[in-house]
Amino acid sequence: MCGINGIIGIDNTSEAKKVIEVMNRAIAHRGPDDSGVYVESGIALGQNRLSIIDLTSAGHQPMYSMDGNLVLVFNGEIYNYKELKQELREYSFQTHTDSEVILAAYMRWGYECVHRFNGMFAFAIWDIRKQDLFIGRDRLGVKPLYYYRHNELFLFSSEVRALLKSNFVPKKLNHEGLIDYLRYQTVHAPATIVKNVHMLLPGHTMLVKRGQVEITRYWSPEENAVNDAGNKSYEEIKQDIFNLLQKSVERRLVADVPFGAFLSGGIDSSIIVGLMSQVASQQVKTFSVTFEEEEFSEAKYAAIIAKKFKTEHHDIRLKPDDFLQLIPTALNAMDHPSGDGPNTFVVSKVTREAGITMALSGLGGDEVFAGYDVFKRMYALQHYKWLASLPLFLRKAVGQSLTRFKPSVASDKIQQLLYLPSWSLQDTYPITRQVLSESYIKELTGMSILPENHVRLVVRESMSQQYKAGVKLPLLSQVSAAEMRTYMQNTLLRDTDQMSMAHALEVRVPFLDYELVEYVMGVSDKYKYPHTPKKLLTDAVGDLLPPEIINRPKMGFTLPWKEWLKNELYSFCETKLHNMAARDLFVKDEVLTIWRNFLKREPQVTWAKVWYLVVLENWLEENGVA
Template identity: 65%
Template sequence: MCGINGILGFPAAKAAPVMHAMSCAIAHRGPDDDGSYLQEGVALGQRRLSIIDLSVAGHQPMMSADGNLVLVFNGEIYNYLELKQELKEYPFQTQTDTEVILAAFKRWGKECVHHFNGMFAFAILDKTKQETLIFRDRLGIKPLYYYQDDTVILFASEVRALLESGLVKRKLNKPALADYLRYQTVHAPETIVQGIKMLMPGCYIHYMDGHAEFGQYWAPEKKYSTEAASKAYTEIKQDVHDLLLRAVERRLVADVPFGAFLSGGIDSSAVVGLMSQVARHKVKTFAVTFEEEAYSEAKYAAAIAKKFNTDHTEIRLTPNNFLDLIPSALKAMDHPSGDGPNTYVVSKVTKEAGITMALSGLGGDELFGGYDVFKRMAKLQQYQWVGSAPLMLRKLLGQSLKAVKPSVASDKISQLLALSSWRLDKTYPITRQVLSDKVIEELLQQVTLKGNRVEEIVGNSLMLQKQLSQNLPILSKVSLAEINTYMQNTLLRDTDQMSMAHALEVRVPFLDYELVEYVLGVPDVHKYPSSPKRLLTDALGDLLPMDIVNRPKMGFVLPWQNWLKQEMRSFANKKLINLGQRGIIDPAALQHIWNRFLAGDTAVTWSRVWYLVVLENWLEEHGIEA
């Protein structure tokens, strides 16, 4: 796990100071070592966090044995030992997975990526061919940002590195602002900064002779398995169990102390339970708990720790302890997001406990139908007949519901009733939207918003499925919507930027691509969450206690509503005033939202204010101008 950066098409004489500035900006990602390689037109840099082969032999940029290939790599290749056996003809000099990438590229060229099971972003220079290839992993677990103009391409693990290069203007990406206001993030390939883009998951850049070609080597819609369609439920359960167990086992390869985040929910408990079956040593688990019963999952985490005899560390915080860490969390944020401080705090205390790598249950909800949206979308498919009712009548019903019972839920139901179609690409985007289009139009002083990025992503996915003559189950279609939008652009990005702020590597076994491909092909009859994540819990057998399986879903709950009205009120008010003065958001409309929140309007929850505060704070922190 590391941070990488590079410049393509830039004079070598000018590259060194630029590379230095970029590397310094991401020093937190790799405190163990740093290195760079420069030749005319190509500069590669890396900051190293040592996980596998802690010796100096793992220094990057790493060259192939014949000196022709140069590699910078961020991530882990979990099946590197298996590949090493397959690539015996290569004269290995280290015990790293980095060198296995070089050996694989030497044999298979750019097709090597199909052989890797892992999370990664890497760039590899072939000096003989004078070409550079940049790859990002299939599910987008590791980030890769880039900037391209007529003469140069810059790339890095974080936005801040590109900004520090001095070659990128610190300008707001105004067209992306509506996307952020809708979904508390900006969906790849766009970012909040003009000109800076994100390489899409499962994609690569091929750079040669000053020309960049973009390609895709994997997409879940193209690669999902049909194996489960003809199998009995007992066989499917066994397959899921075996695939998940193997995914966990692969992610335990490390030469540093490791552990697992443990909330006591189904996903983290499943990971810990399976870890206890295959780990060579006693599993270390970490749970952030609170003295206030309303916010604490301590008893659930403790029960799992006791069942699997883990070395359990319970980090007890008061909400005020957490509150004190929010300024640091905001400073660590590489790209604005409405979420993130929770991961920052968990990562901080885990790292301070001496752990360098931790497993997480992220991805379990998206794959096994853990969110309410799965049931909701399935029901909407059954209620298509509602769409035959007159549109004016449906709109009237929606407006009446909002008037009688004003709330976020009523607002979303009203939006659904006003739709001309209840196709997934029309209904799903509403479920994830933070502010309604009507409110955003007032904020941006626009008559009508142009396009909806989530609608576009889900629509493209459905179109691709149709082109491939696929008939994926509705729950799998929702999983793809979740994976391609919220998971990749919010959860994974936040996990990376907030864990790497503390040089902590987080591994996510639920996103093993072989498991993802298999579960996407499981029929709805076997996957419908009639009980919480039924397929997953059934596949695990008696591994998890029933009181964990059937416990209420909490998440990481904190008194944000009170903080923004009390302790953080002055801070939030100042940021919102400053945001209104930028000339991009109408100050009166912004103040109206803030006033409604302060007055206790149930349709304006804390999350609909907080991410606006975060946006302004991030723009100030990084000197971004409108």
Template identity: 35%
Template sequence: MCGIAGSLQVDDGPVDRERLCQMIGAIRYRGPDDAGIYSHGPVGLAHARLSIIDLVGGHQPMSIAQDALVITFNGEIFNYIELRNELIAKGHRFTSSSDTEVLLHLYQEEGERCVERLNGQWAFAIWDAPRQRLFLSRDRFGVRPLYYTRLDGEFLFASEIKALLTCPQVPYALDLIGLDQLFTFWATIPPRTVFRGINQLPPGCSMIVQDGHITITPYWTLDLTGQIEHGSATDSQLAEELFELLQDAIRIRLRADVPVGAYLSGGIDSTVVAALARKSAGDRIRTFSVTFESSDIDESRFQHEASAFLGTSHSSIRCRHEDIVGVFSDVIWHTEQPILRTAPAPLYLLSRLAHDSGFKVVLTGEGADELFGGYDIFKETKIRQFWGRRPASRWRPLLLKRLYPYLPNIQRQSLEYLKHFFHVTPQALSGPFFSHLPRWELTAKTKQFFSVSTQAELAEADAVSSLLRDLPSSYATWSLFAKAEFLESRYLLPGYILSSQGDRVAMAHAVEGRYPFLDHRVATFAARLPASLKMKVLDQKYLLKQAVKGLIPEVIRTRAKQPYRAPDGLSFFSGHDEFVGDLLSSQRIKQDGVFDPRATDALVRKFRSGRETSVKDNMALTGILSTTVLLDRFMHGRNALSSPASQERHTPF
């Protein structure tokens, strides 16, 4: 894992080398081990390296064929050994054992289609001197970030937005449409970001910049059309196939010249990953967890159960309310977008623990919920579908209680609210966003805190309708379950889970996350499974649970899904509300102009009073706080572009 940046002068003028130094210096914490710059004529590439494979020979930017091809690369190609052997058989010669050099030779051999051969997570740029073009690509699920902007006569790209903002010509301005999307979906819809004029390359896409033109081409999308018919193979056969795929996905993700650890949440996904890693790597695996003070969200019992069963060396960190408040501003500095829940903050602390323990690489279980029906939204979709077809069924209250087993004390008023939340008409079943619309509508209620001027500027915006043009042509023929899977994996996964909760908080401490469930072979297999093998009645991840019998503790294999949660509004009002008082003062809110001062003040008073607060209240408070921090750290003048202490440890070179 690393940080990359670069510039291409469209008018063929010389590249500004000092600018490259400033860009890569702004994200040096992503790669504290080494740094380098290549500049020649109109192109400049910069790199900050976190050394993981070929610690000595992997310096970047790297070139071959007398600088005909030059690369700056962030990520890992896990099948690089197999690809290297193929290329050697075709006559290619290598001077290092790095995956970076394999990627260069593969591009030399196969051109832009080389990305179809890759098993990994990446964001890279290759300068193709003979063709005078810049080729950029981002991995299938968007594990690694890649941003770009077009100025007058210049194209700039980088791993993070703050690198682009070091350039004086790049504006510091909030994109209100991006903000509107985030306050609906929890994420922006690529290529948009919350920074005006700065775009992100969508997952599964490549880009060519040549002769002043930008061409973006998708090379992969999760195909949910060709599903296996239930009965064409037995459940046990499919479970065995899944197990073998996961085992190999983890085997190649253990490839590193540094120690590899694993995050252990106490759920089935991370426990499976840790178990298979332990099976392959033995005593080399160490596990890490975050715990909480509240028993409602703490999973330490299951973390200890898993660690004891697997025999791993285990470390954990306790996340208290004051810890969340203490790192919140730095977390937003790294996420580079507002967040509606505080969940990234504990993971920021967890990655710091891994780093301080001497680990640069951790395996984790993200992706399993999206691919194998693990989220509540899949159960909600099934129940709402049932209700839409049988609106008078007496099973409705019982289904609601089965829906959220991790909330054992659902009150009567909560059940009444859920009945309203799940109200559905038969006509709604045919809508393109049936599964997610209730969630999006609930989140969008936070926009009532937008100021009059913000709402006026967004009067013509329709976040949900804007998704229609991004859907696959066959989408309308998919099942409701498949549509829900697509929406989760297409938008929330890359835009929030792998970003604000993934790459950003991990790389803040130079820790690389690896995601075996997002191996494209596993994902393709999962996409072909019928919904009945992912959720049997309301039993989530059915086939995955069958595949790992005996591998992990039975109490974890069979336990109900408990979503990862962290304390939200309560954290800011547990003896530390001066943080809120400073950021959300009426004067500050009025000055920023994004939110309504009166509505914001009423929300703060509600939390301070100790009155019961809703999901919407917690999302709104965290969203307003994080947006205000974002404005404070990034947009109130260029002098405000200052880094947390974690960055200041590193000099540019």
């Protein structure tokens, strides 16, 4: 796990070296073990290394191929590198790293090498003879890759702030990205909050040559879903899933450093810990951040799993005030604004302080195995499509009455649904993830920052692309694909990367092994529907988990954000929102009205609606973006 940087288009090698070193320093937290640069006329590459596999200096990057023609910078892990190494015996390996396997694979298979990799990765290979740069990103988007292009100049990095520190990237706000952020508390790739800074999409490669950029998709969850489960019994499907999941965990335990697992006591993290205990050659270390309030704490469930699997358990008990004190540091660690993230920051901090360099997480279990309420809602909506055939005036009357007599976030969304011309998945899904409604955003911004016909409905466009793929997936798998493309990739994975790497902690996610994802995407709804929480998953692992975990009530300590915003964080929020209101981007009175309505406890203004605006303003100020 590392941080990588690159520049094409600066002929002065002395200047290029200075810039790439500045970019390296900007993301030094990602790789405290080593740092290196490669510079020649027109190209500069940089890398900060967090040593996980082959801890010797042989793993130094930028790394050269055995013939000296290829130069690699790489962030991530290739889990099947040992198997690939057996296929590439003609290559004279000099190290025990997975990095060198990428070079050997590229020499053998060229651009097609990405199809061979099972892992999380973002890498760049400079071909000295051809004078081109090949960039690849993993299928599910676990590792990030940002880039900026202007005329002949091209820069890339693992983080946005490294691009900004280069001084070649204008610190201009992406107005269309701002609208997307207001809708969904994140900006969906390929866009970012910074104008002309983009993110390479998951499952895509990029070729940069002579000022031209060619982007190619090599994988998507829809087009690569397999139908192996089509003619199998439920028992066979469960066994297949168990085998794939067990193999995924086993792959992710390859490391030359101390490792552990995040353990909340929920289904996903408990399954990962259980499987780790079966295949690991050493006692598993588990980490839980819990709170002192016993009534709400998940500590007892984490303790049940730790005892069952005999882990070396670390229960880090915090008071809400302890968490509160870490919020400013967490905000400063945020590479891209997001309405979420502090939780991951805290658990990563305490895990790293315990001497752990790599940890497994249960992230992705909900997206793959229909764990969110949105799956049931989308399933139900498809059975009420007939409502869309009712006269529009009648649907509008019902929606207006609902918001008038029962004002709430849920009522606002129901009203939006009732206004839709149809209740197809691509029409309804984008509304389910919205934080602010279109009418709210228009009031907040006056839409003066963009002509209304230029405001793209990014999530809906993503859904349309999903349908254009021409693959008829089960409905719940369609929702899974939508969740992966939106919330998972652009919020959960981005937050996990930026908040864990702030502490130089590598996080691996077994539920996002692409072979497992491809298989489950092809499973019928009749097996996947969550009659009980993630029924297919819990059935697949059999008696691995005790009943207390599978049948536990939904709970968890809820941090008192609402009260913090009104008390301990009041001055901070007040200042940030007044600063936001002073920007030409916003209608001053509307920003302050949101704040006042929150303080008056209006049901339609939750703390989350306020906090993600505060986070945005803080990020813009800290990074000088306007």
